[in-house]
Amino acid sequence: MPILVMKFGGTSVANLDRIQRAAKRVALEVAKGYDVIVIVSAMSGETNKLVGFVNETSPLYDAREYDAIVSSGENVTAGLMALRLQEMGIAARSWQGWQVPINTTSAHGAARFIDIPRDNIDGKFAEGFQVAVVAGFQGVSAEGRITTLGRGGSDTTAVAFAAAFEAERCDIYTDVDGVYTTDPRISSKARKLDKIAFEEMLELASLGAKVLQTRSVELAMRYNVKLRVLSSFEEPSDDAGTLVCAEEMIVESKAVSGVAYSRDEAKVTLVTVEDKPGIAAAIFGPLADAGVNVDMIVQNIAESGYKGHDGGVTDMTFSCPVDQLARAEKALNDAKADGRIAFDRLEADTDVAKVSVVGIGMRSHAGVAAKMFETLSKEGVNIKVIATSEIKISVLIDRKYMELAVQALHDAFELEVEG
Amino acid sequence: MPILVMKFGGTSVANLDRIQRAAKRVALEVAKGYDVIVIVSAMSGETNKLVGFVNETSPLYDAREYDAIVSSGENVTAGLMALRLQEMGIAARSWQGWQVPINTTSAHGAARFIDIPRDNIDGKFAEGFQVAVVAGFQGVSAEGRITTLGRGGSDTTAVAFAAAFEAERCDIYTDVDGVYTTDPRISSKARKLDKIAFEEMLELASLGAKVLQTRSVELAMRYNVKLRVLSSFEEPSDDAGTLVCAEEMIVESKAVSGVAYSRDEAKVTLVTVEDKPGIAAAIFGPLADAGVNVDMIVQNIAESGYKGHDGGVTDMTFSCPVDQLARAEKALNDAKADGRIAFDRLEADTDVAKVSVVGIGMRSHAGVAAKMFETLSKEGVNIKVIATSEIKISVLIDRKYMELAVQALHDAFELEVEG
Numbered sequence: 007m008p009i010l011v012m013k014f015g016g017t018s019v020a021n022l023d024r025i026q027r028a029a030k031r032v033a034l035e036v037a038k039g040y041d042v043i044v045i046v047s048a049m050s051g052e053t054n055k056l057v058g059f060v061n062e063t064s065p066l067y068d069a070r071e072y073d074a075i076v077s078s079g080e081n082v083t084a085g086l087m088a089l090r091l092q093e094m095g096i097a098a099r100s101w102q103g104w105q106v107p108i109n110t111t112s113a114h115g116a117a118r119f120i121d122i123p124r125d126n127i128d129g130k131f132a133e134g135f136q137v138a139v140v141a142g143f144q145g146v147s148a149e150g151r152i153t154t155l156g157r158g159g160s161d162t163t164a165v166a167f168a169a170a171f172e173a174e175r176c177d178i179y180t181d182v183d184g185v186y187t188t189d190p191r192i193s194s195k196a197r198k199l200d201k202i203a204f205e206e207m208l209e210l211a212s213l214g215a216k217v218l219q220t221r222s223v224e225l226a227m228r229y230n231v232k233l234r235v236l237s238s239f240e241e242p243s244d245d246a247g248t249l250v251c252a253e254e255m256i257v258e259s260k261a262v263s264g265v266a267y268s269r270d271e272a273k274v275t276l277v278t279v280e281d282k283p284g285i286a287a288a289i290f291g292p293l294a295d296a297g298v299n300v301d302m303i304v305q306n307i308a309e310s311g312y313k314g315h316d317g318g319v320t321d322m323t324f325s326c327p328v329d330q331l332a333r334a335e336k337a338l339n340d341a342k343a344d345g346r347i348a349f350d351r352l353e354a355d356t357d358v359a360k361v362s363v364v365g366i367g368m369r370s371h372a373g374v375a376a377k378m379f380e381t382l383s384k385e386g387v388n389i390k391v392i393a394t395s396e397i398k399i400s401v402l403i404d405r406k407y408m409e410l411a412v413q414a415l416h417d418a419f420e421l422e423v424e425g
Numbered sequence: 426m427p428i429l430v431m432k433f434g435g436t437s438v439a440n441l442d443r444i445q446r447a448a449k450r451v452a453l454e455v456a457k458g459y460d461v462i463v464i465v466s467a468m469s470g471e472t473n474k475l476v477g478f479v480n481e482t483s484p485l486y487d488a489r490e491y492d493a494i495v496s497s498g499e500n501v502t503a504g505l506m507a508l509r510l511q512e513m514g515i516a517a518r519s520w521q522g523w524q525v526p527i528n529t530t531s532a533h534g535a536a537r538f539i540d541i542p543r544d545n546i547d548g549k550f551a552e553g554f555q556v557a558v559v560a561g562f563q564g565v566s567a568e569g570r571i572t573t574l575g576r577g578g579s580d581t582t583a584v585a586f587a588a589a590f591e592a593e594r595c596d597i598y599t600d601v602d603g604v605y606t607t608d609p610r611i612s613s614k615a616r617k618l619d620k621i622a623f624e625e626m627l628e629l630a631s632l633g634a635k636v637l638q639t640r641s642v643e644l645a646m647r648y649n650v651k652l653r654v655l656s657s658f659e660e661p662s663d664d665a666g667t668l669v670c671a672e673e674m675i676v677e678s679k680a681v682s683g684v685a686y687s688r689d690e691a692k693v694t695l696v697t698v699e700d701k702p703g704i705a706a707a708i709f710g711p712l713a714d715a716g717v718n719v720d721m722i723v724q725n726i727a728e729s730g731y732k733g734h735d736g737g738v739t740d741m742t743f744s745c746p747v748d749q750l751a752r753a754e755k756a757l758n759d760a761k762a763d764g765r766i767a768f769d770r771l772e773a774d775t776d777v778a779k780v781s782v783v784g785i786g787m788r789s790h791a792g793v794a795a796k797m798f799e800t801l802s803k804e805g806v807n808i809k810v811i812a813t814s815e816i817k818i819s820v821l822i823d824r825k826y827m828e829l830a831v832q833a834l835h836d837a838f839e840l841e842v843e844g
Binding site for chain 1: 441444445475478479481482483486487489490491493494497498500501503504505507508509511512518519521523524569570571
């Protein structure tokens with residue numbers, strides 16, 4: 007029998023009624039002849055409640071106990087989903103991570119899959135079971151301790167099962183009905199995409215479009231798992247949602263597929279840094295050690311000269327997530343204090359946002375960057391930092407222009423029109 | 426290092442504050458030099474919530490899924506207790522049933538222990554761990570499915586660990602401070618017992634004194650585990666609570682140790698039954714098949730004759746838990762309908778209560794029954810049914826006299842006075 011993986015997130019199993027609704031979708035696929043592997047999250051709110059218990063009990067918690075505690079929410083949902091399916095006359099049973107087993111590394115709270123042996127679940131399918139309901143987000147280490155994959159890890163569980171069981175498709179049921187050309191809350195012209203390439207989805211995921219966890223998309227790309235994102239609140243239909251798939255399956259050839267944004271950025275400028283070989287390493291080494299995810303980097307000639315330096319001087323600007331700003335400042339000031347780097351002053355700006363255009367079509371379409379800069383210029387939006395990849399151009403701008411920039415770029419690249 | 430088992434029930438771990446309070450008690454025992462095995466229940470209310478989910482999802486649930494779901498509450502408490510102990514500088518970790526492993530039968534919802542191999546936990550103690558926090562109430566079957574022992578099963582888990590690890594003592598922390606001569610809510614003269622014999626505790630447990638689960642006492646008796654019942658809400662002290670132990674350790678020699686009662690009884694009388702050999706089997710066979718726990722049985726000569734029978738006639742009276750009455754009536758009426766038994770009519774009385782006096786001293790003291798009947802007679806309490814064992818005399822009476830009977834018997838046997 008062909009295998010289908012279906013994943014239901016926390017809002018899709020938030021209460022018994024929603025579990026029933028999700029179970030009905032599973033029943034539809036069973037009726038089509040699939041052996042179904044269902045991956046479930048905890049009922050929405052449950053994991054946060056458990057995380058709250060852990061943090062209150064032990065702020066610097068033992069991650070092994072954290073994992074043992076927070077993984078319990080998925081176990082409850084898995085059992086309830088199995089019972090609901092049984093009530094519908096479907097042969098189903100629940101599987102906890104250690105029962106499959108889902109073998110992971112011992113990196114508690116951020117474990118990675120080692121392997122998912124098929125024997126146990128395949129054996130049950132062979133016995134006539136139609137559905138395996140697997141608790142998402144968890145696994146088991148070689149030491150026999152429960153591990154978790156980090157928040158949102160159930161998406162990754164789903165893709166890993168789809169890869170291990172060579173599933174025909176991996177359907178991710180969530181509370182949005184697909185991937186959009188941009189956030190519909192920002193542009194009313196946002197259009198749902200029927201298909202999007204893995205690479206594009208990766209850029210969108212990491213740029214703040216919170217539809218799919220980045221790791222799950224990476225894994226899907228590596229194993230070429232067809233991933234469909236769809237809403238559990240819409241009526242079932244064959245062309246629902248957005249298919250995330252290999253580039254070859256996409257016939258559209260627009261230069262840009264979507265406009266993404268992120269509000270959670272901070273810009274840091276080190277003013278009047280000595281411009282000498284190794285200075286970048288001297289600055290970004292301590293930041294990396296402090297766990298700061300530096301995103302965009304720009305090096306300028308300093309506007310003002312600086313007496314007392316033998317060589318030239320420069321300004322160094324970078325962006326990082328705003329919640330890592332304090333750590334970044336401390337790392338840089340410490341490095342200055344013990345003489346590893348020298349700079350005149352540090353300027354931090356948290357009033358910035360990142361806006362990006364993404365599209366695999368950029369590879370074959372010239373002039374995307376020019377069009378982007380021109381569009382923003384026409385709207386009077388000043389660009390502070392630019393970063394590019396093969397399929398993405400990102401700019402850092404004043405936060406107050408963010409919505410304007412997203413709307414203008416969405417218009418300029420005609421994203422409301424299909425094909 | 427000597428091993429101590431400490432069990433904390435649902436009210437003793439009802440929230441994070443109470444878990445902290447319980448952890449402090451564990452710390453005191455660790456400081457005395459014990460390796461401690463802590464058995465925890467789910468936070469009070471959690472298991473009922475999960476059972477509610479199961480019943481609503483699937484009234485005739487798959488017991489394997491029920492077990493997988495309801496066992497999750499204990500896993501959460503075990504992790505939180507381990508974290509709290511770690512915060513106090515104690516080397517602790519949590520253990521779920523399958524990690525120990527706690528091997529049980531596959532009788533889901535009512536599993537029984539097969540064995541509890543010591544290797545894993547002993548190995549951790551040898552590494553320097555001071556506390557093993559074990560999720561109570563659960564185990565794992567040979568098929569690798571999670572099992573539960575039935576409600577209240579955490580007491581049994583505690584005793585089983587005390588037996589397996591040859592613990593010096595098994596302390597059961599609950600919301601009462603020990604075992605009393607009778608229910609203090611009924612007699613203000615009730616006195617806490619310092620010690621009680623296993624056999625007495627068994628009679629009291631099964632008679633409705635809800636301090637310890639019957640199976641845990643049976644197990645403690647079989648393996649001679651010293652069991653102490655005490656409150657987690659009182660200040661720690663060495664002579665707190667009640668010690669449940671072997672008869673030999675008890676020097677008191679009163680005839681009666683306690684007066685127990687149960688409101689949840691029903692009396693059933695089959696009026697004018699044919700009195701012939703095999704009639705008891707014909708009546709109680711169908712009841713056993715229907716899962717009715719028949720407690721007391723009395724056979725009377727029928728007051729009125731019954732025309733149409735060749736032989737003599739009799740009345741047959743028995744008692745059973747009131748929530749099994751409907752099942753009992755159905756079983757008997759069915760048996761009558763298909764001719765397996767014949768009786769004139771069935772009279773059910775739910776307005777009854779059982780009152781019992783219990784004491785190992787009865788073995789050596791004569792006249793206990795006489796004194797009991799005389800006391801009740803003086804108070805004008807009519808006895809409907811009598812049942813006795815070696816260390817217990819039970820009577821079924823009108824429910825309205827229950828409190829009066831308990832108080833009068835407590836006075837008559839001078840239970841408010843020690844020794």
